[in-house]
Amino acid sequence: MLRICFHGRGGHGVKTASRIVSTAAFLAGFQCQDFPIYGAERRGAAVAAFTRISSDPILERGFIADPSIIILADETLLDDPAAGVLSGQENASVLFLNTASASVVSSHHRFLPQVVSFDVTGLTLQVLGKASALSAGLGAAASRLTGIVKEEHLVQAAAEEFSHLGIASDVLEKNIQICREVFRSLPEVPTLTKSLQTSAKVVPVTGEDVNRATPSVFNTGNADLRHTGSWRVERPVIDRNACTRCGMCFVVCPDGSIALDEHGYPVIDYDHCKGCMICRSVCPRHIITKERETLAW
Numbered sequence: 001m002l003r004i005c006f007h008g009r010g011g012h013g014v015k016t017a018s019r020i021v022s023t024a025a026f027l028a029g030f031q032c033q034d035f036p037i038y039g040a041e042r043r044g045a046a047v048a049a050f051t052r053i054s055s056d057p058i059l060e061r062g063f064i065a066d067p068s069i070i071i072l073a074d075e076t077l078l079d080d081p082a083a084g085v086l087s088g089q090e091n092a093s094v095l096f097l098n099t100a101s102a103s104v105v106s107s108h109h110r111f112l113p114q115v116v117s118f119d120v121t122g123l124t125l126q127v128l129g130k131a132s133a134l135s136a137g138l139g140a141a142a143s144r145l146t147g148i149v150k151e152e153h154l155v156q157a158a159a160e161e162f163s164h165l166g167i168a169s170d171v172l173e174k175n176i177q178i179c180r181e182v183f184r185s186l187p188e189v190p191t192l193t194k195s196l197q198t199s200a201k202v203v204p205v206t207g208e209d210v211n212r213a214t215p216s217v218f219n220t221g222n223a224d225l226r227h228t229g230s231w232r233v234e235r236p237v238i239d240r241n242a243c244t245r246c247g248m249c250f251v252v253c254p255d256g257s258i259a260l261d262e263h264g265y266p267v268i269d270y271d272h273c274k275g276c277m278i279c280r281s282v283c284p285r286h287i288i289t290k291e292r293e294t295l296a297w
């Protein structure tokens with residue numbers, strides 16, 4: 001059985017990516033299962049999605065602890081122990097990194113499986129004009145790495161999944177373009193296909209006692225220590241010289257990440273600004289620009 005773990009942030013589209021590869025493998029003649037896991041966090045929080053692919057009936061259920069393929073949508077998650085993105089990497093065959101600089105990332109982290117990378121964010125920005133949803137590129141990367149999905153399966157699967165989301169036809173075409181470019185840019189991992197011939201096994205999923213299954217808060221007042229600035233794909237930049245100090249950005253920031261200095265000018269706390277761009281959309285002077293983030297971590 002092929003087991004794929006997708007790790008990303010809320011809004012990246014890892015759930016849709018897991019569905020795209022699942023549907024593509026189904027169209028290629030395999031049995032498939034996909035599902036996401038996310039809690040009650042907001043956009044930008046760590047989320048995961050999973051896909052199982054097999055030539056036999058799939059009786060396994062629940063979280064995948066021993067992935068064959070790990071798809072990582074955001075390299076900043078490597079610095080978030082709670083996200084556990086490298087969990088199970090010892091037995092994985094390949095790790096896909098969405099990054100513009102795989103060598104920089106590799107120099108800071110120890111990866112056991114083969115690492116394959118592609119700048120999905122850059123391509124998505126270039127084609128769609130925004131990089132908030134990476135599902136096309138991530139789904140294409142996973143599909144290619146399985147070695148069992150052909151490009152026509154991928155395109156048909158992506159068209160079906162995006163149609164269900166009700167997106168406009170021109171946006172759909174752009175996502176298909178992203179799928180094709182990523183698919184053609186990556187290698188297959190041929191050894192993975194051998195693992196499809198294993199027999200199915202039943203894995204019982206037991207419920208935890210309520211005392212263990214509910215979150216516990218051990219310390220209060222420590223939210224400041226969580227640097228949600230690493231969630232950012234784009235950074236808001238204020239042109240102070242053109243600012244009228246109206247304070248609109250300060251008022252609307254949902255994270256309280258904008259303070260006013262002693263002269264009344266807004267100052268962004270980049271440790272906690274998560275890049276939602278609400279401040280940019282309300283600024284009456286249109287003097288808040290956005291730049292692709294490369295330094296948040």
Ligand code: SF4
Pocket residue numbers: 236252253254255256257258268272273274275276277278279280
């Ligand atoms: S982008 Fe603007 S509104 Fe959003 S969190 Fe950052 S400073 Fe606040």
Ligand code: SF4
Pocket residue numbers: 238242243244245246247248249250266282283284285286287288
């Ligand atoms: S909304 Fe724009 S003009 Fe108003 S304080 Fe913020 S940056 Fe300055």
